[in-house]
Amino acid sequence: MSAVLEVRGLSARIAGQQVVEDVAFDVAAQGVTALLGRNGVGKSSTIKALLGILERTGEVVFDGTRIDRMLTHRIVQRGIAYVPEDREVFGSLTVAENLRLAERDGTHRDAVARLFPELDERAAQQAGTLSGGQQQMVSLARALMNDNRLLLVDEPTKGLAPRIVGDVTRALRDAAERTPMLLVEQNLQVVRDLAHTVVVLSGGRVVHTGPAAEFLDSPLVHRHLGVAGAEEAA
Amino acid sequence: MSTLLLLLITGVGLGALYFLVASGLSLIYGLMGVLNFAHGSFLTLAGFLGWEVGRRVGDGTWGGLLAGMLVGLVVGALVAAVTELVFIRRLYQRHIEQVLVTVGLGLATVALFEGIWGTDPIRIAKPAWLGGTTDVLGASVPNDRWLLIGAAAVVLGLIVLFLRATPYGLVIRAGVENRTMVTALGIDVRRAFTVVFAIGGAAAGLGGVLASVYYGQVSAHQGTSLLIYAFIVTVIGGLGSLAGAAVASVLVAVIQQLANFYLGGTGDLAVVLALAAVLLVRPRGLLGKAAAR
Amino acid sequence: MSRIRALAGSTWGRVALGAVLVALAACLPLLALDIPGVLPGPTYTPGTLAVLAYALIIAALALSYHLVFGVAGLLSFGHAMFFAAGAYGLGVLLRLLAPTGIPSEAVFLLAIVLTLVLALVVGTLAGSLALRVTGISFAMVTLAFAQAANVLIRRNVGGLTGGEEGVTLLVDVVPPGLVGVVNTRSLYWLALAILVIAYLVCVWVERSRLGHVVAAARENELRVTVLGIRPYRARLVVFALAAVLAAVAGLGFMLLQSSATPRISASDFTLTLLVIVVLGGVGYRWGAIVGGVVYTLLDQRLSALASSPAIAGLPDVLRIPLSEPLFLLGMLFVLVVMFAPGGIVGIAHRATRPRRRRREDEREDGRPAVMSDMEASTHGS
Numbered sequence: 001m002s003a004v005l006e007v008r009g010l011s012a013r014i015a016g017q018q019v020v021e022d023v024a025f026d027v028a029a030q031g032v033t034a035l036l037g038r039n040g041v042g043k044s045s046t047i048k049a050l051l052g053i054l055e056r057t058g059e060v061v062f063d064g065t066r067i068d069r070m071l072t073h074r075i076v077q078r079g080i081a082y083v084p085e086d087r088e089v090f091g092s093l094t095v096a097e098n099l100r101l102a103e104r105d106g107t108h109r110d111a112v113a114r115l116f117p118e119l120d121e122r123a124a125q126q127a128g129t130l131s132g133g134q135q136q137m138v139s140l141a142r143a144l145m146n147d148n149r150l151l152l153v154d155e156p157t158k159g160l161a162p163r164i165v166g167d168v169t170r171a172l173r174d175a176a177e178r179t180p181m182l183l184v185e186q187n188l189q190v191v192r193d194l195a196h197t198v199v200v201l202s203g204g205r206v207v208h209t210g211p212a213a214e215f216l217d218s219p220l221v222h223r224h225l226g227v228a229g230a231e232e233a234a
Numbered sequence: 235m236s237t238l239l240l241l242l243i244t245g246v247g248l249g250a251l252y253f254l255v256a257s258g259l260s261l262i263y264g265l266m267g268v269l270n271f272a273h274g275s276f277l278t279l280a281g282f283l284g285w286e287v288g289r290r291v292g293d294g295t296w297g298g299l300l301a302g303m304l305v306g307l308v309v310g311a312l313v314a315a316v317t318e319l320v321f322i323r324r325l326y327q328r329h330i331e332q333v334l335v336t337v338g339l340g341l342a343t344v345a346l347f348e349g350i351w352g353t354d355p356i357r358i359a360k361p362a363w364l365g366g367t368t369d370v371l372g373a374s375v376p377n378d379r380w381l382l383i384g385a386a387a388v389v390l391g392l393i394v395l396f397l398r399a400t401p402y403g404l405v406i407r408a409g410v411e412n413r414t415m416v417t418a419l420g421i422d423v424r425r426a427f428t429v430v431f432a433i434g435g436a437a438a439g440l441g442g443v444l445a446s447v448y449y450g451q452v453s454a455h456q457g458t459s460l461l462i463y464a465f466i467v468t469v470i471g472g473l474g475s476l477a478g479a480a481v482a483s484v485l486v487a488v489i490q491q492l493a494n495f496y497l498g499g500t501g502d503l504a505v506v507l508a509l510a511a512v513l514l515v516r517p518r519g520l521l522g523k524a525a526a527r
Numbered sequence: 528m529s530r531i532r533a534l535a536g537s538t539w540g541r542v543a544l545g546a547v548l549v550a551l552a553a554c555l556p557l558l559a560l561d562i563p564g565v566l567p568g569p570t571y572t573p574g575t576l577a578v579l580a581y582a583l584i585i586a587a588l589a590l591s592y593h594l595v596f597g598v599a600g601l602l603s604f605g606h607a608m609f610f611a612a613g614a615y616g617l618g619v620l621l622r623l624l625a626p627t628g629i630p631s632e633a634v635f636l637l638a639i640v641l642t643l644v645l646a647l648v649v650g651t652l653a654g655s656l657a658l659r660v661t662g663i664s665f666a667m668v669t670l671a672f673a674q675a676a677n678v679l680i681r682r683n684v685g686g687l688t689g690g691e692e693g694v695t696l697l698v699d700v701v702p703p704g705l706v707g708v709v710n711t712r713s714l715y716w717l718a719l720a721i722l723v724i725a726y727l728v729c730v731w732v733e734r735s736r737l738g739h740v741v742a743a744a745r746e747n748e749l750r751v752t753v754l755g756i757r758p759y760r761a762r763l764v765v766f767a768l769a770a771v772l773a774a775v776a777g778l779g780f781m782l783l784q785s786s787a788t789p790r791i792s793a794s795d796f797t798l799t800l801l802v803i804v805v806l807g808g809v810g811y812r813w814g815a816i817v818g819g820v821v822y823t824l825l826d827q828r829l830s831a832l833a834s835s836p837a838i839a840g841l842p843d844v845l846r847i848p849l850s851e852p853l854f855l856l857g858m859l860f861v862l863v864v865m866f867a868p869g870g871i872v873g874i875a876h877r878a879t880r881p882r883r884r885r886r887e888d889e890r891e892d893g894r895p896a897v898m899s900d901m902e903a904s905t906h907g908s
Contacts (some may be wrong), residue, residue, distance in 0.1 A: 004348045015747050076420035090408045101408055102419045128345055269663055330898040334864045337798050342857025349847040462674050469667045506675040513668055517660045
C-alpha cells in the first residue's frame with residue numbers, strides 16, 4: 001500500500017529531554033494506521049513533532065513534499081487536520097466560535113452538523129462549560145468539517161463514557177473512509193475496529209510495525225503494551 | 235467627603251491613563267508571551283509627535299489637541315506594528331530574546347528622544363477648559379480627568395468590539411487562551427501578533443498624548459515611568475486579561491491617590507505592596523487564567 | 528593559540544592562566560600602556576585608572592547578576608537595588624557613625640560590615656517573597672521592589688539618602704590610602720580585588736551542590752522536585768548571595784566615585800546589567816566580565832566621541848544618534864540578541880573550538896541554554 005506520510009529519523013525534545021528518538025514509519029494512503037505504546041512512550045509527542053508543535057529534526061514527507069521545516073499552520077493548510085489529546089477546545093469561546101475558527105474550506109460542515117446535532121443546539125454555549133464528550137465532539141468537528149488529506153487523531157476516546165466511545169468510533173470510521181488517518185489510541189477495541197496497520201513505540205522508538213489484527217492477537221501486545229491481548233479485545 | 239470624592243475621581247482619571255498603556259501590554263503578553271519593554275517608547279514618541287503636530291495646528295486649542303490625539307493613535311499603531319515586524323517576528327517562539335530586544339529598544343529609543351527633544355520636560359499648552367475644574371457634589375474635579383476617563387472608556391469599548399465582532403478578534407481571543415492550538419487549526423497566528431501590537435501601540439500612543447495633557451508636559455522619560463505602573467497593573471489584573479487590566483488600572487490608581495493623600499505621599503509604596511500582596515495570595519492576578527499557555 | 532587552549536583545558540592550567548591575567552591587570556598602573564581609541568590615556572594616569580577601575584567594578588556587579596540570571600535562570604529586574612544598598616549603605620552609615628566618637632578605622636570597618644548585613648537581609652527578604660512566583664511574575668515583583676527602593680531613595684526618606692543629590696563619601700573616616708586622585712592606583716587595585724572575589728565566589732557557587740541544584744532546576748524544575756529537592760531554598764541562597772556580591776561592588780563604587788545618586792537604583796540600571804551580561808554572553812562567567820569591561824569602555828569612548836568636533840559638524844540625522852551612547856549601545860545589544868545570541872564570548876567559543884568539542888549547553892545556532900530553559904519554565908505548554 002502506498003504511503004501518504006513518510007517519517008524518517010524523526011527526533012524531538014522537550015526542555016532538553018529527548019522524547020522522540022529517531023522514529024521511522026509510514027502512514028498508509030488509505031484507512032487507519034494506529035500508533036500504539038504504553039503511557040509516556042512519546043506517541044503524542046510524535047504527532048506534535050510531525051505538526052511542528054514540538055521542535056524536531058528528521059525527515060517528514062507528506063504527499064511528496066518535505067514538511068519537517070514548515071511552520072505548523074502551513075502544514076495544516078496543506079490538508080493535515082489535528083485532533084489533540086485532551087480536546088483543547090477554546091473554553092472561553094462559544095461552540096460556534098470554535099467551529100468558525102477552525103473552518104478552512106468547510107466542505108463537510110453540513111455532514112458534521114448531522115453527525116453531531118448536539119453541537120448545533122449548543123452553538124451559543126461556552127465550550128469550557130461542555131461535558132468531556134461534548135468537547136470531544138467540538139474537537140472532532142473542528143477537524144472533520146474541512147476537506148483534509150490526512151487526519152492526526154490523538155486519544156479520541158480517552159476519559160469518555162462507553163456510549164460516547166461508540167459515537168466517536170463511528171464518526172472516525174466514516175471519516176477514515178475518505179481520509180487516511182494516524183490514530184493514537186489506548187482502547188484496543190477501538191484500534192481493532194478501525195486500524196489496519198499498527199506502529200508500536202517504546203522508549204521513544206519504533207519497536208514493531210505490521211498488520212493490526214495480527215499484532216493484537218499476538219503475545220507482542222503484552223510485551224509492548226503491558227496488556228493481555230485477548231482479554232482487552234474481549 | 236468631597237475630598238474623598240475628588241480623590242476617587244482623579245484616581246479613576248489616572249487609572250484611565252494606566253489602562254491605555256496596560257491594555258496593550260496585557261493583550262500582547264496574553265497572545266505572544268512577550269513582556270514589551272518598548273511599550274513606553276511607543277507612548278513617548280506618540281506624545282512628542284502629537285505635540286509637534288498639535289502645536290502647529292493650533293497651540294492650546296481643541297483642534298490642536300484632537301489633531302495631536304489622532305497623530306498619537308496613528309504613530310503608536312505604526313511604530314508598534316513595525317517593531318513587531320522587524321524585531322519581534324524574527325525571534326518567533328523565542329520569548330526571552332523577544333523580551334531582551336524590547337529592553338534594548340526601550341533603552342535606545344529613550345536616549346534617542348533625549349537627543350532629539352532634550353533631557354528637560356517641555357511644557358505644553360492645553361485648551362483652557364481642560365485647565366479648569368468642575369464642581370461635583372462639592373469636589374472641584376480637574377476637567378482633564380474627564381477627557382482621560384472618556385478616552386479610556388471609548389478605547390475599552392472599541393477593543394472589546396474588535397475582539398468580539400471581527401475575525402481577527404476571534405483569533406486573538408483564541409490565541410490568548412491557547413496559541414499552539416490556533417496554529418494547529420491552520421491559522422497564521424503571527425498576523426494576529428502584528429494586529430495586537432498595532433492596537434496596543436495605538437492605545438499607548440493616545441495615552442502618550444493624553445499623558446502630556448495630564449502632566450502638562452512631554453518628556454523623554456514619560457513612557458518609562460508610566461510603563462512601570464502599567465506593568466504592575468497588568469500583573470495585578472492578570473496577564474492577558476483585558477477586563478483585569480481595566481479593573482486593576484482603576485484599583486491601582488485609586489490606591490495610589492488615597493495613600494498619597496492620607497498616608498503622607500506613600501502612593502508608590504502602597505502600589506508595590508498591593509502588587510506583592512496580590513502575587514502572594516493569587517499569583518495569576520485578579521482575573522488571570524490559571525496557567526499561561 | 529592551541530597551546531593556550533591546551534593549558535586552559537586542565538584545572539591547574541586554568542588557575543595559572545587566571546593568576547597571570549590578574550597579575551597583568553595588577554601591573555597596569557605601573558605601566559605606560561596606551562591604546563588610543565580604547566583608553567582615554569596611558570594606563571598609569573589617574574583618569575585612565577579611574578575608568579578601568581569603574582569597568583572592573585561593573586564587571587564584578589555583572590558577575591553577581593550572572594549568578595542570578597545566567598546560573599539560576601531568574602530574570603530579575605531588581606538587581607540594581609542591592610548595588611545601591613552597597614553604595615548608599617556605606618555612604619549613609621559612615622555619616623551616621625562618624626559623630627559617635629568611635630575611632631575612624633572602626634567606623635569604616637563597622638560601616639562595611641553593617642552594609643553587607645543590610646544587603647543580606649534585604650536580599651533574603653526580597654528573594655523570599657519574589658521567589659514564591661516564577662517566570663515573568665518574578666521579573667515583575669523584583670522590578671516593583673527595585674522601583675520602591677528607588678522611590679525611597681529619591682524621596683530622601685528620613686533625610687538619609689539626600690534625594691536627587693545623592694550621598695557623598697565622608698572622606699574623614701575613610702582610610703587615607705583610599706582617598707583622592709593620588710590614590711586612584713589603590714582604588715584600582717581594590718576594584719580588581721573585588722572582581723577577583725566576585726569571580727571566585729561564582730566559581731565556588733557554580734561548582735557547589737547549590738549551583739548544581741539551581742542549574743538543574745532551571746533546566747527542569749519538575750525533575751528536581753521529583754527528586755525531593757526544593758529549588759526554592761537553593762534559589763533563595765543564590766539570590767541572597769548575589770545580593771551581597773552586588774553590595775560589595777556597590778562599596779567599591781562608593782569608594783571609587785565618592786558619591787552615589789539615585790540613578791544606580793533605577794530600573795534602567797538593572798536593564799543595563801542585563802545588556803552587559805547578554806552582550807558578553809549569557810551563562811559564561813567570562814561573558815559577564817568581558818561584557819562589563821567592553822560596555823564601560825564603549826560607553827566612555829562613545830561619550831567622548833559624542834562631544835568631539837567631528838560629530839558636532841554632522842547633519843542632525845547623523846549627529847543626534849551618534850551623540851547618544853546609550854542609543855548606540857542599545858541598538859548594538861538588539862543586534863547581538865538577534866544575530867549573535869551567545870554574545871562576545873559565545874562568538875569567541877564558536878570561532879576557536881572545533882565543532883565536536885563545543886559545550887553541550889550550547890545549541891547548534893549558538894543560542895545559550897539559559898534562554899531555552901527559561902522559556903520552558905515560563906511558558907510551559
